[in-house]
Amino acid sequence: MNIIRVPGYEQMSRKAAECILSVLNQAGSPVLGLATGSTPKGLYAELILDHQKNGTSYKQVTTINLDEYIGLPVSDPNSYHSFMEQHLFCHLDVLPSNTHLPNGETADVKKECDRYEALIDQHPIDIQVLGIGQNGHIGFNEPGTPFGRTTHITALTSSTRQANARFFPSIEDVPKQAITMGIASIMKSRNILLLASGFKKAEAIKRLFSGEISEAFPASVLHHHPHVTILADDEALSSAT
Numbered sequence: 035m036n037i038i039r040v041p042g043y044e045q046m047s048r049k050a051a052e053c054i055l056s057v058l059n060q061a062g063s064p065v066l067g068l069a070t071g072s073t074p075k076g077l078y079a080e081l082i083l084d085h086q087k088n089g090t091s092y093k094q095v096t097t098i099n100l101d102e103y104i105g106l107p108v109s110d111p112n113s114y115h116s117f118m119e120q121h122l123f124c125h126l127d128v129l130p131s132n133t134h135l136p137n138g139e140t141a142d143v144k145k146e147c148d149r150y151e152a153l154i155d156q157h158p159i160d161i162q163v164l165g166i167g168q169n170g171h172i173g174f175n176e177p178g179t180p181f182g183r184t185t186h187i188t189a190l191t192s193s194t195r196q197a198n199a200r201f202f203p204s205i206e207d208v209p210k211q212a213i214t215m216g217i218a219s220i221m222k223s224r225n226i227l228l229l230a231s232g233f234k235k236a237e238a239i240k241r242l243f244s245g246e247i248s249e250a251f252p253a254s255v256l257h258h259h260p261h262v263t264i265l266a267d268d269e270a271l272s273s274a275t
């Protein structure tokens with residue numbers, strides 16, 4: 035694991051953007067694996083700034099997101115489709131047909147999982163951006179998820195629903211299920227960039243660095259991946275050192 039320590043959120047976001055831009059400059063038709071949540075918002079703002087200032091084009095770029103809630107319409111402001119549109123896609127020249135998220139609105143969710151996994155196989159991800167849950171989840175792979183799982187339906191733990199409740203009118207409105215890339219799907223990515231910022235992530239980062247590899251702590255699978263960069267700020271690293 036390559037560990038990059040930065041003072042704070044702004045520097046993390048800038049450095050993350052540098053990592054993504056270097057992949058965009060190397061690959062002819064790059065495939066970016068993207069995440070939602072608070073952590074990558076600064077990264078996306080940096081990519082937008084770069085697009086506006088330097089004209090980096092996304093016309094050849096394909097994006098594949100980690101996850102989406104089940105039961106929220108795509109157009110719901112809290113859907114991950116809406117999040118990506120608002121925080122990234124509508125500001126870039128990426129082709130809408132090249133941006134992919136699981137469809138949590140479909141009647142046959144199981145079939146959607148199979149379709150999504152086939153999509154990942156057709157478009158191998160050059161770099162996958164990850165956040166980390168306080169319980170070590172990556173994507174919505176909660177503790178106990180077998181490392182061999184591909185895209186699947188998952189029940190969100192109450193701690194994850196609590197953590198995401200800040201975006202919804204009340205905790206009852208937070209969906210109980212999601213479609214997520216599995217751990218095996220994430221591990222297919224050529225490179226992985228895990229971002230962590232703030233004291234809230236300090237215990238998870240400490241546990242990640244402890245060397246334990248266990249399905250009880252999903253992010254620990256990353257020790258098995260040959261090209262992982264952990265980009266974390268001082269607060270997130272405060273318990274690890």
Ligand code: F6R
Nearest residue numbers: 069070071072073165166172173
């Ligand atoms: C988001 C995702 C989640 C988040 C994680 C951290 O697509 O898959 O694993 O990365 O819950 O969320 P934040 O960044 O809001 O702390």
